Amino acid sequence: MKKNIKNLSKDELLGYFDKINEKRFRINQLYNAIYVNRITSFEAITNFSNQLKTQLDTDFYIQSLKLKDTMTSSDGSVKFLFETLDNNYIESVFLPNNNTENEHNTLCLSTMIGCPVGCNFCASGRLNYVRNLDIAEIIEQIMFIQNYFPSLKIRNAVFMGIGEPLLNYDNLVNAVKIILEFNLLNRKGITISTIGIPNSIVNLANSGLKIKVAFSLHFPNDNVRNKYIPTNFKIEEILKALDYYYQNTRLPITIEYILLEGINDSDSDIKKLVSIARRFPSVINLIPYNSSFPDLGFAGCDDAKTKYFARKLYNEDILVITRKSQGKDIFAACGMLAHKMM
Numbered sequence: 001m002k003k004n005i006k007n008l009s010k011d012e013l014l015g016y017f018d019k020i021n022e023k024r025f026r027i028n029q030l031y032n033a034i035y036v037n038r039i040t041s042f043e044a045i046t047n048f049s050n051q052l053k054t055q056l057d058t059d060f061y062i063q064s065l066k067l068k069d070t071m072t073s074s075d076g077s078v079k080f081l082f083e084t085l086d087n088n089y090i091e092s093v094f095l096p097n098n099n100t101e102n103e104h105n106t107l108c109l110s111t112m113i114g115c116p117v118g119c120n121f122c123a124s125g126r127l128n129y130v131r132n133l134d135i136a137e138i139i140e141q142i143m144f145i146q147n148y149f150p151s152l153k154i155r156n157a158v159f160m161g162i163g164e165p166l167l168n169y170d171n172l173v174n175a176v177k178i179i180l181e182f183n184l185l186n187r188k189g190i191t192i193s194t195i196g197i198p199n200s201i202v203n204l205a206n207s208g209l210k211i212k213v214a215f216s217l218h219f220p221n222d223n224v225r226n227k228y229i230p231t232n233f234k235i236e237e238i239l240k241a242l243d244y245y246y247q248n249t250r251l252p253i254t255i256e257y258i259l260l261e262g263i264n265d266s267d268s269d270i271k272k273l274v275s276i277a278r279r280f281p282s283v284i285n286l287i288p289y290n291s292s293f294p295d296l297g298f299a300g301c302d303d304a305k306t307k308y309f310a311r312k313l314y315n316e317d318i319l320v321i322t323r324k325s326q327g328k329d330i331f332a333a334c335g336m337l338a339h340k341m342m
Contacts, residue, residue, distance in 0.1 A: 002058075003059075004061055005062060009174070033045045035184065039062070041062065064085055073327045075096070075098070075326055077094060077332055079330050091161060092107060093107070093161070105153065107141070107142060107156070110163055110337070114127040116164065117164050119195070119228060119229045119230070120228055133163070133171065134171055139179065139184070143184065154185075158191045160193040160214070176211065177209070190212065191212040192204070193213075193215075195216045196242075212251055213242070214253075215238065215254065217257055218257055218258050222235055243280050254285055260300065261298075284318060286310055288334075290334055307322075
């Protein structure tokens with residue numbers, strides 16, 4: 001059965017080229033063709049013999065994702081719906097930075113088909129989990145959208161789309177290694193968002209990648225958090241892993257917090273959140289609640305309550321940023337990705 005060649009490790013490619021009696025320097029030529037020249041067929045590799053191109057085409061393919069639809073927001077955000085070879089769907093989002101230069105444009109990327117976590121305030125949690133994305137499917141989201149906007153510099157990405165990235169640890173890390181090796185994105189511009197998988201956080205700390213981590217906390221109390229984010233991990237266990245991450249990388253941790261009216265917006269919640277934020281250098285992102293499905297039964301806090309919450313944190317010397325939603329009108333904002341295309 002044919003495989004996507006981007007899913008093979010360098011050692012696997014070395015073995016393959018040895019097996020077909022080709023010189024090993026062909027691997028670097030292949031990488032250059034795929035990741036620099038962005039070829040999508042082996043026939044386009046001009047420095048390969050016809051025999052080699054035929055052999056590669058017999059054993060492998062290059063492209064796994066097919067664009068099915070796009071939606072453009074009034075703020076310039078663009079949502080992409082991709083179809084996989086096994087007839088499933090994922091979404092990615094282009095997020096323009098309208099305040100600064102082009103290189104600050106950002107991609108929101110998915111790591112799974114569906115999501116196994118099932119956070120009940122998140123539209124993506126309604127999608128049945130099918131499988132993890134492979135290395136090629138993760139990378140192709142970036143390459144496709146960069147090719148879609150050839151005049152723009154897209155150097156940043158957040159793994160905050162559909163799925164829990166750290167439950168797809170191996171494919172994610174191997175994809176990031178390729179992304180960095182071939183300069184597809186800026187290392188400092190990559191963020192992995194997670195509900196908190198302690199062993200994977202520790203492994204990531206030991207990987208040497210040194211990329212930013214965002215902890216989707218949202219609820220600073222274990223009993224409340226477990227009600228809305230099904231997880232077997234206590235907050236304290238996650239915080240210990242995040243402290244280890246900081247000690248090994250010296251990168252501040254982002255704490256993500258969606259304000260939900262009457263659920264996590266009390267003075268008691270602020271007190272607990274301050275205690276958590278002081279465990280290591282951090283910044284709190286206050287995120288507006290966005291609902292794709294009104295029947296989920298949640299409501300976000302109004303501007304006055306959000307400003308009160310942020311001011312209370314600021315008065316405790318906590319670095320806090322109140323985020324604005326992008327792509328809300330096309331169901332592309334945080335928590336809204338659920339294949340809802342108008």
